[in-house]
Amino acid sequence: MSTAPRPRPYRRRAALGALVVAALCSPQLVATSSAAGPDTLTVRIHDIQGSGRISPLAGEHVTEVAGVVTGVRTYGSRGFWIQDPEPDDDPATSEGLFVFTSSVPTVSVGDAVLVSGQVGEYYYGGAARGGLSVTQLSRPSVTVVSSGNPLPEPVVLDAGTVPAAFAPAGNPADGGSIEGLSLQPERYALDLYESLEGMNVAVEDARVVGPTTPYHELWVTVRPGDNPTPRGGTVYGSYTSQNPGRLKIESLTPVSQQPFPSADVGDVLSGTTSGPLDYDEFGGYHLVAREMGEVSPGGLEPQSARRQRPGELAVATYNVENLHPGNDQEKFDRLATGVVEHLASPDILALEEIQDDSGPVDDGTVTAERTLERFTDAIVAAGGPRYHWRGIDPEDGMDGGRPGGNIRNVFLFNPERVSFTDRPGGDATTAAGVVRRKGHAALTHSPGRVDPASPAWERSRKPLAGEFRFRGRTVFVIANHFNSKGGDQPLYSRFQPPNRSTETQRLLQAGAVNTFVKDLLAVERQARVVVLGDINDFEFSATTEALTDGGVLRSAVLSLPPQDRYTYVFQGNSQVLDQTLVSPSIRRFDYEIVHINTEFADQASDHDPQVLRFRP
Incomplete structure (x- = not known):
């Protein structure tokens, strides 16, 4: 102001x-x-x-x-x-x-x-x-x-009124800002929305592309032909595919007076939804509904991966969203059901966002034994195997995430199918190295951390490296949780294109992991390496380019059709944040992103897990 x-x-x-x-x-x-x-x-x-x-x-x-x-x-x-x-x-x-x-x-x-x-x-x-x-x-x-005057007729937002182009390029002389530019509402969606700021607008029979959130909002698209997924969402597949038809819907009626509708991706907000067009920091332009349509269910169901065959190793990753002992049993049970029924009990499971035993209480606790005991017990109760785990406790307050939570990466593994090669000595500050043992690559510490003293990991989760054995063969797995994108300028920024400032740290992190993989392959060219986890960046990003530099890794998500590439839904955009990457020796694999969370209003986590199956 x-x-x-x-x-x-x-x-x-x-x-x-x-x-x-x-x-x-x-x-x-x-x-x-x-x-x-x-x-x-x-x-x-x-x-x-x-x-x-x-x-x-x-x-x-x-x-x-x-x-x-x-x-x-x-x-x-x-x-x-x-x-x-x-x-x-x-x-x-x-x-x-x-x-x-x-x-x-x-x-x-x-x-x-x-x-x-x-x-x-x-x-x-x-x-x-x-x-x-x-x-x-x-x-x-x-x-x-x-009083009692008729309202102005709403401007209907649809594919005929909202332009396909998202925003003009900003003025370089003004730091890339678009604030000083004259509006071209017939050409750019952001300009159209600005030209309607505060006006009465409406959407009709709009498909839901972002499920109802705990903040009583949902996202629809008024341009349903833009980059649709087979399950009803809208794919964010490049920095120039912003999907301008996405629009957040809120309600002018407080939830204490009228519950906000619950909707999943693929549902339809049927009838007319109308009200003023507003703007805020949590999604840009949005319709604040004075009149709300009704949700017509689209019938979306959670997916399930097939079970690995006897000779296949199944390696999965799952961000379990700040899991700690203070969570109610329902969350543990739902996550466990996801592992058993939807991921088919993978042999190795890399977990992100495991919190310490006191959760968000900042009391110096760094151990996570209680968290992991409750989770593995819940998996057994759901009909799954008795997983063992390996991890490294972080230094208190040094790994970012929710204050006091000390989140970290952890491996679960099924000892009936795979063994873990323990090489003692790894701790929060000691880097795992690569050595040659009997002509093959081996880790100096397993589990061990990848270059934890590097500035790349300042106040961020350190990668966890582990050495596994399956049917007599070694597989190296590196679990990751890169720096968050929180802090980047939003798509609807006044700076176009927006500045992705957090990418700087992820590039350093990707470089550190890439170097570690190169060290493994320098010792053993045919080493089988799986790098996976919450990369917090897109498959088309510079971060992914840095991870795959030199051809030492390739992202498995690129094996999927473009419309199936998403592990997260953010502001109505279905996008990749979690990735699985493999070394060249893993020539053939079967990869799935298992959609069980992000498209649903009722979700156990805000990420979808993914699973890779291959024969070492």
């Missing part, structure tokens, strides 16, 4: 009835009668919004701006939206505006009002996050002129 000194206000001195008629029904410039004083400029909503992203009147105090109330928000950022039912002929200027009241508004939908207040630009989450601003009036004075 602007902090500039308040300039001289715009004023109008006509009777309220005449003002409303003038403001809602007459041309943009209105002269008052001589009896009322000298001629003055009447400010309409489109004057405040202007034809760009920043109001030309930012910092000004305006008086008696006329509009009809189209939505009232009594929670969160409290306020209401007004819209001028008589638009100008410029498609770049919005006719809607948010009025921030701070307290619960006293107006109702359908009220014709006159609002005086300060014009400002508000950045949700702060300007430093890189998001766009919301033009609004604050510290308002509101006069209700009449």
